[in-house]
Amino acid sequence: xxxxxxxxxxxxxxxxxxxxxxxxxxxxxxxxxxxxxxxxxxxxxxxxxxxxxxxxxxxxxxxxxxxxxxxxxxxxxxxxxxxxxxxxxxxxxxxxxxxxxxxxxxxxxxxxxxxxxxxxxxxxxxxxxxxxxxxxxxxxxxxxxxxxxxxxxxxxxxxxxxxxxxxxxxxxxxxxxxxxxxxxxxxxxxxxxxxxxxxxxxxxxxxxxxxxxxxxxxxxxxxxxxxxxxxxxxxxxxxxxxxxxxxxxxxxxxxxxxx
Numbered sequence: 001x002x003x004x005x006x007x008x009x010x011x012x013x014x015x016x017x018x019x020x021x022x023x024x025x026x027x028x029x030x031x032x033x034x035x036x037x038x039x040x041x042x043x044x045x046x047x048x049x050x051x052x053x054x055x056x057x058x059x060x061x062x063x064x065x066x067x068x069x070x071x072x073x074x075x076x077x078x079x080x081x082x083x084x085x086x087x088x089x090x091x092x093x094x095x096x097x098x099x100x101x102x103x104x105x106x107x108x109x110x111x112x113x114x115x116x117x118x119x120x121x122x123x124x125x126x127x128x129x130x131x132x133x134x135x136x137x138x139x140x141x142x143x144x145x146x147x148x149x150x151x152x153x154x155x156x157x158x159x160x161x162x163x164x165x166x167x168x169x170x171x172x173x174x175x176x177x178x179x180x181x182x183x184x185x186x187x188x189x190x191x192x193x194x195x196x197x198x199x200x201x202x203x204x205x206x207x208x209x210x211x212x213x214x215x216x217x218x219x220x221x222x223x224x225x226x227x228x229x230x231x232x233x234x235x236x237x238x239x240x241x242x243x244x245x246x247x248x249x250x251x252x253x254x255x256x257x258x259x
Contacts, residue, residue: 031123032151038116039124039153043100047091048075071181072257074100078178085117090136090177092127092144092236094170097157103144103175105129124154132201136177140208141198141233142254148239155238158250161189167221175234175254184234184252187227188212188219194245198235205229212251227253 050073076091087104094100106112108131116122130143146155160166173184192198197211209229216223231253240248 032149035116035122035124035149036151036153038122039101042102042117046077046081046102047100048077049073050075072174072176072183074174074176076176081117082178087112088117089129090175092173092175094157094173097170098153099155099157099173101127101146101154103127103129105133106131109145124149127154130199130201136179136182136254137232139201139232140203140205141212141235143199143235143237145237148248155236158189158236158238159240159248161186161250162220162248164221167223171223173236173252180259181257182254183257184254185223185225186221186250186252187223187225188216188249188251189221190215190219190249191240191242192247192249194247196247198249198251199237208233215251225253 050071072093073095074091074093078088078091081088081091081102085104087106088102089105090103092099092101092103102117104112104117104126106128109128111131112126112128114121114123114125116126124147127144127146130145133139133142136142146158148154148159149156161170167186167189171186173186175182175184197203198215203211206229209227209231212227212233216227233251233253236250236252237247238249240246
Protein backbone atom coordinates (compact mmCIF):
# COMPACT_ATOMS: atom_id res chain seq x y z
CA UNK A 1 0.00 0.00 0.00
CA UNK A 2 2.79 2.37 0.96
CA UNK A 3 4.62 1.54 -2.27
CA UNK A 4 1.51 2.44 -4.32
CA UNK A 5 1.26 5.81 -2.58
CA UNK A 6 4.90 6.53 -3.33
CA UNK A 7 4.45 5.60 -7.00
CA UNK A 8 1.30 7.74 -7.20
CA UNK A 9 3.11 10.69 -5.63
CA UNK A 10 5.99 10.30 -8.06
CA UNK A 11 3.56 10.20 -11.00
CA UNK A 12 1.84 13.37 -9.79
CA UNK A 13 5.17 15.15 -9.50
CA UNK A 14 6.16 14.03 -13.00
CA UNK A 15 2.83 15.22 -14.40
CA UNK A 16 3.27 18.62 -12.72
CA UNK A 17 6.79 18.91 -14.13
CA UNK A 18 5.53 18.03 -17.61
CA UNK A 19 2.65 20.52 -17.40
CA UNK A 20 5.02 23.22 -16.13
CA UNK A 21 7.52 22.53 -18.88
CA UNK A 22 4.81 22.53 -21.53
CA UNK A 23 3.52 25.85 -20.20
CA UNK A 24 7.00 27.40 -20.30
CA UNK A 25 7.63 26.17 -23.84
CA UNK A 26 4.25 27.49 -24.92
CA UNK A 27 4.92 30.88 -23.34
CA UNK A 28 8.32 31.14 -25.04
CA UNK A 29 6.75 30.27 -28.39
CA UNK A 30 3.98 32.83 -27.82
CA UNK A 31 6.42 35.57 -26.79
CA UNK A 32 8.64 35.00 -29.83
CA UNK A 33 5.71 34.86 -32.24
CA UNK A 34 4.22 37.99 -30.71
CA UNK A 35 7.51 39.85 -31.22
CA UNK A 36 7.82 38.63 -34.82
CA UNK A 37 4.22 39.61 -35.59
CA UNK A 38 4.69 43.01 -33.96
CA UNK A 39 7.69 43.93 -36.10
CA UNK A 40 6.18 42.47 -39.26
CA UNK A 41 3.15 44.70 -38.71
CA UNK A 42 5.42 47.72 -38.23
CA UNK A 43 7.29 46.98 -41.42
CA UNK A 44 4.02 46.64 -43.31
CA UNK A 45 2.65 49.85 -41.81
CA UNK A 46 5.63 52.22 -41.79
CA UNK A 47 8.00 50.97 -44.51
CA UNK A 48 7.80 51.37 -48.27
CA UNK A 49 10.25 49.35 -50.36
CA UNK A 50 11.86 51.49 -53.04
CA UNK A 51 12.71 50.23 -56.46
CA UNK A 52 16.09 48.53 -56.54
CA UNK A 53 18.65 51.32 -56.08
CA UNK A 54 20.77 51.97 -59.11
CA UNK A 55 24.54 51.78 -58.94
CA UNK A 56 26.34 55.02 -58.12
CA UNK A 57 26.83 57.31 -61.08
CA UNK A 58 30.58 57.48 -61.69
CA UNK A 59 31.87 60.56 -63.48
CA UNK A 60 33.98 60.40 -66.57
CA UNK A 61 37.77 60.39 -65.93
CA UNK A 62 38.09 64.07 -66.80
CA UNK A 63 35.31 65.05 -64.38
CA UNK A 64 35.91 65.77 -60.69
CA UNK A 65 32.38 65.42 -59.27
CA UNK A 66 31.96 63.08 -56.30
CA UNK A 67 30.28 59.74 -56.82
CA UNK A 68 26.56 60.00 -56.12
CA UNK A 69 25.28 57.61 -53.46
CA UNK A 70 22.27 55.47 -54.36
CA UNK A 71 19.05 56.04 -52.46
CA UNK A 72 18.30 53.70 -49.52
CA UNK A 73 16.29 50.60 -50.44
CA UNK A 74 13.42 51.64 -48.14
CA UNK A 75 11.48 54.74 -47.13
CA UNK A 76 10.20 55.21 -43.56
CA UNK A 77 7.03 57.05 -42.56
CA UNK A 78 8.49 58.86 -39.57
CA UNK A 79 5.45 61.09 -39.12
CA UNK A 80 3.31 58.06 -38.38
CA UNK A 81 6.04 56.44 -36.26
CA UNK A 82 6.49 59.55 -34.12
CA UNK A 83 2.73 59.71 -33.59
CA UNK A 84 3.01 56.22 -32.14
CA UNK A 85 6.06 56.92 -29.97
CA UNK A 86 8.02 60.17 -29.57
CA UNK A 87 11.13 58.22 -28.55
CA UNK A 88 11.66 56.96 -32.11
CA UNK A 89 14.87 58.44 -33.51
CA UNK A 90 15.62 56.26 -36.53
CA UNK A 91 15.27 53.02 -38.45
CA UNK A 92 18.10 50.53 -39.02
CA UNK A 93 18.11 48.44 -42.19
CA UNK A 94 20.52 45.84 -43.55
CA UNK A 95 19.61 44.53 -47.02
CA UNK A 96 18.92 40.80 -47.32
CA UNK A 97 18.89 40.27 -43.54
CA UNK A 98 16.28 40.42 -40.77
CA UNK A 99 17.62 43.79 -39.54
CA UNK A 100 14.75 46.10 -40.44
CA UNK A 101 13.73 47.75 -37.18
CA UNK A 102 12.91 51.09 -35.55
CA UNK A 103 15.42 52.61 -33.13
CA UNK A 104 14.43 54.49 -29.98
CA UNK A 105 16.24 56.42 -27.27
CA UNK A 106 14.81 56.14 -23.78
CA UNK A 107 15.43 57.75 -20.42
CA UNK A 108 17.93 54.98 -19.62
CA UNK A 109 19.28 51.77 -21.18
CA UNK A 110 16.65 49.60 -19.51
CA UNK A 111 13.46 51.26 -20.69
CA UNK A 112 13.19 49.40 -24.00
CA UNK A 113 15.18 46.31 -23.07
CA UNK A 114 11.99 44.23 -23.01
CA UNK A 115 9.39 46.69 -24.26
CA UNK A 116 7.93 47.55 -27.64
CA UNK A 117 6.97 50.95 -29.01
CA UNK A 118 3.62 50.72 -27.22
CA UNK A 119 5.34 50.38 -23.85
CA UNK A 120 4.10 46.83 -23.32
CA UNK A 121 6.25 43.78 -22.62
CA UNK A 122 7.98 42.43 -25.72
CA UNK A 123 10.50 39.63 -25.35
CA UNK A 124 12.79 41.03 -28.06
CA UNK A 125 12.55 44.60 -26.84
CA UNK A 126 13.34 47.45 -29.24
CA UNK A 127 16.65 48.52 -30.73
CA UNK A 128 17.77 51.51 -28.67
CA UNK A 129 20.50 54.12 -28.76
CA UNK A 130 22.54 54.67 -25.62
CA UNK A 131 20.65 57.22 -23.53
CA UNK A 132 23.91 59.13 -22.98
CA UNK A 133 24.34 59.81 -26.69
CA UNK A 134 23.43 63.27 -27.86
CA UNK A 135 21.89 63.98 -31.23
CA UNK A 136 23.51 62.30 -34.19
CA UNK A 137 26.96 63.81 -34.89
CA UNK A 138 27.21 65.40 -31.43
CA UNK A 139 29.23 62.37 -30.32
CA UNK A 140 32.03 60.74 -32.26
CA UNK A 141 30.63 57.27 -31.49
CA UNK A 142 26.90 56.54 -31.61
CA UNK A 143 25.88 53.26 -29.91
CA UNK A 144 22.81 51.14 -30.69
CA UNK A 145 21.98 48.03 -28.66
CA UNK A 146 19.89 45.00 -29.60
CA UNK A 147 19.21 41.52 -28.27
CA UNK A 148 20.88 38.44 -29.72
CA UNK A 149 17.58 36.54 -30.07
CA UNK A 150 17.71 32.76 -30.30
CA UNK A 151 15.17 32.74 -33.14
CA UNK A 152 17.54 34.74 -35.34
CA UNK A 153 15.83 38.13 -35.03
CA UNK A 154 16.98 41.56 -33.83
CA UNK A 155 20.82 41.66 -33.63
CA UNK A 156 21.35 37.89 -33.78
CA UNK A 157 22.74 38.12 -37.32
CA UNK A 158 25.54 40.48 -36.24
CA UNK A 159 27.45 37.42 -35.05
CA UNK A 160 27.67 36.36 -38.69
CA UNK A 161 30.26 39.11 -39.19
CA UNK A 162 32.69 36.87 -37.33
CA UNK A 163 32.92 35.16 -40.73
CA UNK A 164 34.74 37.41 -43.26
CA UNK A 165 32.67 36.01 -46.11
CA UNK A 166 29.49 37.35 -44.49
CA UNK A 167 30.96 40.82 -44.37
CA UNK A 168 31.68 40.67 -48.10
CA UNK A 169 27.99 40.00 -48.71
CA UNK A 170 26.74 42.67 -46.25
CA UNK A 171 29.30 45.50 -46.03
CA UNK A 172 26.69 48.27 -45.94
CA UNK A 173 23.75 49.08 -43.65
CA UNK A 174 21.41 52.05 -43.70
CA UNK A 175 20.36 54.28 -40.83
CA UNK A 176 17.33 56.37 -41.69
CA UNK A 177 16.24 59.28 -39.48
CA UNK A 178 13.58 62.02 -39.57
CA UNK A 179 16.37 64.49 -40.45
CA UNK A 180 18.09 62.50 -43.19
CA UNK A 181 19.36 59.12 -44.33
CA UNK A 182 22.80 57.63 -43.81
CA UNK A 183 24.92 54.86 -45.22
CA UNK A 184 26.83 52.79 -42.66
CA UNK A 185 30.12 51.59 -44.09
CA UNK A 186 31.31 48.79 -41.81
CA UNK A 187 35.01 48.53 -41.03
CA UNK A 188 35.36 46.44 -37.84
CA UNK A 189 33.76 43.68 -35.82
CA UNK A 190 35.11 42.13 -32.62
CA UNK A 191 34.31 40.50 -29.28
CA UNK A 192 34.77 42.81 -26.29
CA UNK A 193 33.92 43.03 -22.60
CA UNK A 194 30.71 44.59 -21.32
CA UNK A 195 32.67 47.45 -19.72
CA UNK A 196 34.90 48.10 -22.73
CA UNK A 197 36.16 51.64 -23.39
CA UNK A 198 33.97 51.90 -26.45
CA UNK A 199 30.92 52.31 -24.18
CA UNK A 200 32.34 55.32 -22.31
CA UNK A 201 30.34 58.50 -23.00
CA UNK A 202 31.62 61.92 -24.02
CA UNK A 203 34.93 60.77 -25.46
CA UNK A 204 36.88 63.11 -27.71
CA UNK A 205 37.00 62.41 -31.41
CA UNK A 206 40.74 61.83 -31.14
CA UNK A 207 40.29 59.19 -28.43
CA UNK A 208 37.50 57.45 -30.35
CA UNK A 209 39.51 57.47 -33.56
CA UNK A 210 42.56 56.01 -31.81
CA UNK A 211 40.48 53.29 -30.13
CA UNK A 212 38.65 52.30 -33.31
CA UNK A 213 41.92 52.22 -35.25
CA UNK A 214 43.14 49.63 -32.75
CA UNK A 215 39.90 47.67 -33.08
CA UNK A 216 40.18 47.68 -36.83
CA UNK A 217 43.53 45.90 -36.58
CA UNK A 218 41.94 43.02 -34.64
CA UNK A 219 38.64 42.90 -36.55
CA UNK A 220 37.04 39.62 -37.58
CA UNK A 221 36.85 41.01 -41.13
CA UNK A 222 38.89 43.44 -43.22
CA UNK A 223 37.51 46.57 -44.85
CA UNK A 224 38.87 49.19 -47.25
CA UNK A 225 36.80 51.99 -45.67
CA UNK A 226 38.73 55.23 -45.24
CA UNK A 227 38.43 56.80 -41.77
CA UNK A 228 39.08 60.33 -40.51
CA UNK A 229 38.97 62.14 -37.16
CA UNK A 230 35.93 64.14 -38.21
CA UNK A 231 33.87 61.05 -39.08
CA UNK A 232 30.89 60.02 -36.99
CA UNK A 233 31.01 56.34 -36.10
CA UNK A 234 28.22 54.00 -35.15
CA UNK A 235 28.58 50.89 -32.98
CA UNK A 236 25.99 48.10 -33.08
CA UNK A 237 26.26 46.02 -29.91
CA UNK A 238 24.78 42.67 -28.89
CA UNK A 239 25.50 39.80 -26.50
CA UNK A 240 28.07 37.17 -27.36
CA UNK A 241 29.04 33.98 -25.56
CA UNK A 242 32.80 33.56 -25.74
CA UNK A 243 32.99 34.40 -22.01
CA UNK A 244 30.75 35.82 -19.26
CA UNK A 245 29.18 39.14 -20.29
CA UNK A 246 30.90 39.09 -23.68
CA UNK A 247 29.68 41.49 -26.34
CA UNK A 248 30.10 41.46 -30.10
CA UNK A 249 30.18 44.85 -31.77
CA UNK A 250 30.07 45.81 -35.42
CA UNK A 251 31.37 49.31 -36.14
CA UNK A 252 30.90 51.54 -39.15
CA UNK A 253 31.16 55.15 -40.24
CA UNK A 254 28.12 57.24 -41.10
CA UNK A 255 27.89 59.05 -44.42
CA UNK A 256 24.85 61.20 -45.12
CA UNK A 257 23.05 60.42 -48.37
CA UNK A 258 22.23 63.65 -50.24
CA UNK A 259 18.56 64.14 -51.01
